[in-house]
Amino acid sequence: MKNSLTIAGKELAGYFLQPVAYVVMTVFLLLGGFFFFALLRYFEMTLAYSAAMQQNPEVLQQINLNQRVIEPMLHNLAIVLVILVPAITMRTFAEEKRTGTYELLLTAPIRTGEIVAGKFIAAAAFMLIMIGLAGIFPLILVAFGNPEVGVMFAGYLGLSFLAISFVSIGLFTSSLTENQIIAAISCFGLLLLLFVISWPAQAGGSSYADLLRYLSLPDHFAQMVTGIIDTRDVVYFLSVIFVALFLTQRSVESARWR
Amino acid sequence: MIEVKNLTKAYGNFVAVKDVSFKAESGSILGFLGPNGAGKTTTMRIITGYMPATAGTVLIDGLDIFSQSLEARRKIGYLPENPPLYPDMRVEAYLRFVAKLRGVGRAKIDSALEHVLEVCGLTDMAHRICGQLSKGYRQRVGLAQALIHDPPVLVLDEPTIGLDPRQIHEIRGLIHHLSGNRTVVLSTHILPEVSQICDKVVIIADGRVVLEEYLKKLPAGTSLEDIFLNAITKERHDDGATAEETLEEVGAGHT
Numbered sequence: 001m002k003n004s005l006t007i008a009g010k011e012l013a014g015y016f017l018q019p020v021a022y023v024v025m026t027v028f029l030l031l032g033g034f035f036f037f038a039l040l041r042y043f044e045m046t047l048a049y050s051a052a053m054q055q056n057p058e059v060l061q062q063i064n065l066n067q068r069v070i071e072p073m074l075h076n077l078a079i080v081l082v083i084l085v086p087a088i089t090m091r092t093f094a095e096e097k098r099t100g101t102y103e104l105l106l107t108a109p110i111r112t113g114e115i116v117a118g119k120f121i122a123a124a125a126f127m128l129i130m131i132g133l134a135g136i137f138p139l140i141l142v143a144f145g146n147p148e149v150g151v152m153f154a155g156y157l158g159l160s161f162l163a164i165s166f167v168s169i170g171l172f173t174s175s176l177t178e179n180q181i182i183a184a185i186s187c188f189g190l191l192l193l194l195f196v197i198s199w200p201a202q203a204g205g206s207s208y209a210d211l212l213r214y215l216s217l218p219d220h221f222a223q224m225v226t227g228i229i230d231t232r233d234v235v236y237f238l239s240v241i242f243v244a245l246f247l248t249q250r251s252v253e254s255a256r257w258r
Numbered sequence: 259m260i261e262v263k264n265l266t267k268a269y270g271n272f273v274a275v276k277d278v279s280f281k282a283e284s285g286s287i288l289g290f291l292g293p294n295g296a297g298k299t300t301t302m303r304i305i306t307g308y309m310p311a312t313a314g315t316v317l318i319d320g321l322d323i324f325s326q327s328l329e330a331r332r333k334i335g336y337l338p339e340n341p342p343l344y345p346d347m348r349v350e351a352y353l354r355f356v357a358k359l360r361g362v363g364r365a366k367i368d369s370a371l372e373h374v375l376e377v378c379g380l381t382d383m384a385h386r387i388c389g390q391l392s393k394g395y396r397q398r399v400g401l402a403q404a405l406i407h408d409p410p411v412l413v414l415d416e417p418t419i420g421l422d423p424r425q426i427h428e429i430r431g432l433i434h435h436l437s438g439n440r441t442v443v444l445s446t447h448i449l450p451e452v453s454q455i456c457d458k459v460v461i462i463a464d465g466r467v468v469l470e471e472y473l474k475k476l477p478a479g480t481s482l483e484d485i486f487l488n489a490i491t492k493e494r495h496d497d498g499a500t501a502e503e504t505l506e507e508v509g510a511g512h513t
Binding site: 002003006007010013014017018099100101102103104105106107108109110111255256257 | 303306307308309310327328329331332334336338339340341342343344345346347351355356358359360361403
């Protein structure tokens with residue numbers, strides 16, 4: 001555990017020694033801000049329009065900030081993460097292999113699991129910092145409107161789970177190669193696949209359709225974004241993280257297999 | 259003490275190291291010689307536990323590098339062929355990181371750091387960024403990294419490569435000074451280096467050990483260069499050449 005934290009500390013500091021981390025954060029927050037602004041404008045317009053149409057108050061009640069602003073913004077940010085996470089995780093193992101520092105890690109008296117855990121903690125912490133900074137948007141809503149705080153919290157929790165699952169998959173693809181481009185592209189491919197995997201399921205109601213629907217990442221994410229923290233969804237994300245990290249550990253350990 | 263026992267490493271069909279065995283005693287410096295591509299780096303990577311052997315094993319102070327890997331690795335300080343530096347880190351931060359990884363206690367890190375910085379002539383460089391250092395200084399940081407946990411076994415892959423003559427002199431002096439009761443294995447293809455600082459020489463060619471001998475016991479009046487050239491050309495002509503034959507031949511040539 002101590003060794004994992006040593007590696008995590010060095011990795012997390014390492015993110016901020018390189019410009020990539022700042023670029024990724026800037027892009028994430030700028031796009032987030034743009035979505036927030038655009039959705040808020042749209043929300044205002046809908047509200048004004050509905051009011052002008054003299055609709056009954058019940059309909060007006062249903063137009064709320066959570067559904068019209070935060071929900072779609074989180075869905076958009078999830079897609080932005082599909083592109084940004086590979087850029088963050090591609091270095092983790094691939095770069096060490098290329099520059100030879102992998103030799104330092106593997107000959108140090110530490111377990112491969114500790115190396116993987118350390119890199120995972122750092123990448124997850126980076127994501128939480130980034131998503132935490134995007135917490136400014138709900139704060140603005142709280143200051144000037146009356147959104148439901150619990151629902152927004154569940155949505156951000158969902159986004160965090162999603163980001164950390166992505167990061168685990170990114171670590172895995174990076175552990176397979178010493179080429180950062182290959183690591184990034186294969187991570188991107190896997191993440192996108194998890195996004196669209198339930199498409200064929202719309203055709204039928206067979207058991208395989210159920211399976212695809214279960215594997216589909218946005219389905220579980222959408223639940224949390226609407227404010228429902230279901231253990232099934234939490235278990236899904238934890239399983240993705242666990243499986244990806246397990247495979248990463250095996251992949252790193254495989255260097256020692258005879 | 260390092261005992262290499264019948265080490266074989268195959269990459270697919272290509273056999274890089276064939277049945278290599280030798281012993282490096284505590285308190286001595288072993289020079290590991292061989293032409294490029296002879297299998298020096300592969301052997302050293304196996305000794306340090308970076309890669310597994312296809313067959314055979316290595317004992318580090320009696321600990322098997324495969325079955326007791328963690329304990330064995332704790333005893334080793336290793337300078338790979340390319341110093342394993344993180345280019346964005348500062349020298350001091352880097353060495354602290356390695357110290358923690360190698361299990362130096364929190365209380366001892368400061369003194370260990372100060373010690374290696376001084377010994378490797380890096381005191382003025384502590385706040386420089388690793389990626390911006392010259393080759394010579396990178397090599398020194400690599401050496402400092404291998405020494406920081408005061409290991410009983412040192413494995414150095416071409417420690418003086420890329421250094422200027424003055425630095426080579428210093429590093430050789432340093433290695434000599436370090437040996438004390440440590441076991442040091444260093445690879446090189448600079449022959450005078452071996453005659454100057456090593457106690458024992460192992461010559462490897464084409465993946466096989468062609469000579470393992472104490473420097474003192476080498477025939478008087480023969481230069482290491484002759485022995486080396488003879489050993490590696492012999493290897494090319496006849497795979498069955500033994501160390502004794504090689505020595506006799508060189509000895510005969512000079513008498």
